[in-house]
Amino acid sequence: MASDLRRRFPFGGRWPSLPDLFEDFPADLRLPRGTHMIRIEESVADGIYQLKAELPGVDPDKDISISVDDGMLTVQAERAEEKKDEQHSEFRYGSFSRSVRLPAGVRDEDVTASYDRGVLTVRAPIGEVAKPARKIEITRGS
Numbered sequence: 001m002a003s004d005l006r007r008r009f010p011f012g013g014r015w016p017s018l019p020d021l022f023e024d025f026p027a028d029l030r031l032p033r034g035t036h037m038i039r040i041e042e043s044v045a046d047g048i049y050q051l052k053a054e055l056p057g058v059d060p061d062k063d064i065s066i067s068v069d070d071g072m073l074t075v076q077a078e079r080a081e082e083k084k085d086e087q088h089s090e091f092r093y094g095s096f097s098r099s100v101r102l103p104a105g106v107r108d109e110d111v112t113a114s115y116d117r118g119v120l121t122v123r124a125p126i127g128e129v130a131k132p133a134r135k136i137e138i139t140r141g142s
Contacts, residue, residue, distance in 0.1 A: 038075055038098035049103050049124045055096070056118030057081045064120060068108040073122065074099040105129040 041052045051073065058064060058079050065076045080093040102111075105126040113122045 038096045051122040053120040055120050060115035
C-alpha cells in the first residue's frame with residue numbers, strides 16, 4: 001500500500017500542497033500557453049499596499065511591464081538567459097504574468113515600482129475609501 005501511495009503521490013507519499021499541485025498551471029486560463037504565474041507576496045502596513053514579485057534574471061528596463069487599469073494591477077515579464085562555457089550550454093526563458101486587484105482607495109496614479117536584486121516591489125498608498133450610502137431613518141409624528 002505504501003508503495004502504491006508513493007507511485008500515485010510523488011511527494012514522499014504525502015498529499016502535495018496546493019502550490020505544489022498548481023505551480024505550472026496558469027492562474028488565468030486566458031493567458032497564452034507557456035506563460036507562467038509570477039510568485040508574489042502582498043502586504044498592507046501603515047496605509048501602504050505593497051506587492052513583491054520574484055523576477056530574477058530580468059532587466060527591469062527591457063523585460064518588465066507594469067500596468068494599472070480600473071483597480072487591477074498587472075505585472076508581465078519576459079526572461080531569456082543563456083550561460084555557456086567550454087563544455088556546457090544552458091538557457092532559460094519564458095513569459096510571466098500576474099494580475100491582482102488593488103485595495104479600495106488606491107489611485108492608479110499613486111502606484112510606484114522599484115527593482116532590486118531580482119525582486120520587483122510595487123507600492124501604493126491607500127487613500128480614503130468612499131463612504132457607503134447611509135440609510136436615513138424616518139420618524140413618525142411631530
